[in-house]
Amino acid sequence: MLWGRCVRLLISIGCNVYDHAPALTGAEADARRMFEALIRSDVGEYDPARSKLLLSPSMDEVRQALRDVLFSNGAIDTFTFFFAGHGGVRASSFYMWVRDSSPDAQSMTALSLSDIFRNLNEAAPEQSNIIIDACESGGLIADLGVLLKSDVRGDAGTPIVTLVATSAQNQYSEETQAGGLGTTAILDCIEGRDFVQDNASALDLVEIGRRISTRLRTTDQSPVVWGLNLYGPPRFCRNPRYGADPARSLRAVIQDWPSACDTSVREHYDELWQTYASVSGNWNPRAFTDVVNSVLSPLAPTPEVFTGFAERFGAAVLERAELSDDVFRRALTSAALTVCLLPYLEHEAVARATRRLLDATGAALIAAGSQLAADLTTDHYALLAKRGGGLSDLFYLPLHVAQTLGWAAATPWLFQADDARRLEADTMFATLLRLVLTHYSGSVLAISDAQAPFWAISLSRAADLGLTEEANELAGLLFHSFVACRGQLARWDIPPEKTLDYLLARRANDFSQADDLVERPNESLTVLMKAAALLGLGEVFDESLWKVDGVSFAAYLNADFSQYGADMMTGGQNLVWTVGHDVFRVADMVRTWPEPSPRPRSDLIAAVAVLASLLYSDRVPWFCLDDTGMRPTLTTA
């Protein structure tokens, strides 16, 4: 329920039958339509039991209804009064005619707007809405003086009154077979057939009044809209168009942008929209973070504004990510946004926001990973592309296997030590690892150097969790496939249109025509050697090292982890070894690995660096393979 336990009451009057005036045909139908619409829980949520529908009532019946509704229900949050019938201005006052109204004694026999105002002043509903679909109803202006008494208006918290009259003082209100034009226009707004706005979950009568003024301009009616003492959120009815615009979230972020930062947004307005739209389609993490960084960096001097934008933009893009076909898109987008904050973690506000984003990323990864685990249990082929895949999966499926394990293994890094979700994440990783080894062992292979960070994180976590058998099998499959192709892995950034050429070369085990598609030196062998040392598989791997004689492998080490999200890091060391030249056994590489190697200063930085390595694939978080105590501690149920 939008309004929870708020008291929302309605009086809807339609008068077709008159003792002293010509009969009308559609007024009762209008009142009924309005009543039935507004009591619906998905439209107005007015209380159907205590609201009143009066059809061609007498003056006494109207007075009784006003007394019952306004003075017998305690404090009222929202009160709406609707009238359709004859109306007219007499002696500077607007009167609504009911069945026994007499043209000669209107002040005694017709319903004066001033009377209603006096009732409202006394009952004081928090918000009152008055809609009059009658001839000359714009004449209600004459009665506003009653409302404008200085002793009841102007103070904070005093009642709000909105009035819509569907024709101006000198106009007649028209009817069609469907009902009064004004009422129909209002109902179209209420029930969503006409668009008012889509950025709030509720509509107020002023917005609707403005909309129907525009719409009825082409007719002879000019609705009049008055709002007094307006404050607070809209409360007249639900907004059926809320959420209809998938770009609503970003629009709200941009419109509410702090004025001090206008320049930053203006300069990147188009890119922001494009990158926002990409979140639900073909999404590229580097392109995404480039745009976000270009907007964020000018805000860095004001960390509160900086984090405010990051989190609000984050909320918008995460909502957008729900439109993607990719179960992991929400998690990946959240991760990318988190990595954007990495250079600014020295600010406490940014660090706090980063922690919140890590939590959100972790939660999204648990949700996605759990869904994948459930899918794989019922459909062993769930990881295959659903659309447009086919033979391309010969290249991309091994990548997706690596991504599955890498992201799942990274999840525990994102939660603090005392967070129970760390255990949940570890359980999910263990489940996925076993499922992958059971159903996808043929695709657990080293095919591209872009897989290196995923293998590093998953092998280290499997080892930490004591999943020795699984870790050994994983490392064994990878090393076997590496040796089988003589270490000729596709370069991490192989153009997609060249993946077929690479596969054909790999199929023939002849890379002479595909030299530029192979990564040299690769980081995958470095990962496998360090994992072998961690798992005690060094001597097993040594047996086959001669088969990759001449293959060079590398590691990039950089102590400045604030750069870990940058396109190109600078100031680090490019370490390189060659099998058969300076490495003949796994131990040779381990012995020459620089110690102490760079480690992040905090768990927070380590977690974000892990995310960066998975997003960009051309950097390996080597600290996760070092036995430094940097890795997430184990939690038990």
Place this chain on the structure above:
Amino acid sequence: MSDSAQSSKDGYFVDETGAAAFNTSFTLMLAKLQKEVVSQYISPSNTHRFRHGGDWNHPGAPEAIGGGMQTHSAIVETQFQDLVDNDLGAIDRSAQHLIEAMHRQFAQMLYSTVSAACDQTGNTVDAKAEGSLEDAFMAMIEKIQFSADKNGKVNLPEVHVAPDTGARMIAALEATSPEYKDRLEVIKARKIEEALGREVERKAKFVCYGDDA
């Protein structure tokens, strides 16, 4: 999350760009193989390509055979398990299957078009009626009009036959008498001369025809 934001998610690490690029490369590879197949039958310089749908029409040469677009299709199936097992042989198998199917359909179209054109003009030879393969061959050569290119080079006709018929025909021609071979050479020489003559007549239709070398 609002209701409108809900969608049916069914993919993991969706990368449609990568898959699309791979599929484009695969299609280009097939197109290259298909061109090689077609070039076995028709010189690439004598191949026209359609820009839009519709039959070829020769308003200046109404007697020319038209013809239009025909759809050739082939379906290839890849087993999920082959993908999961990373069986790279699936690429070769798929390509081979598709190319063989396209080759078959192309050859069928080519021969049926030629056959229809010959039937239409009556330019056919009945081997049985001729009495022997070598006589049928002679009659065939007699009925074929040789053509010369604009450089004055006469292209001799190609003979396409089924493999077993081809073997029999070669054997029969090799066993022919010297008189038969002489007669064949006389016909060829006459046909070549006629082709050159037609080419001279064709060039004479220009206002002038020079050497642009």
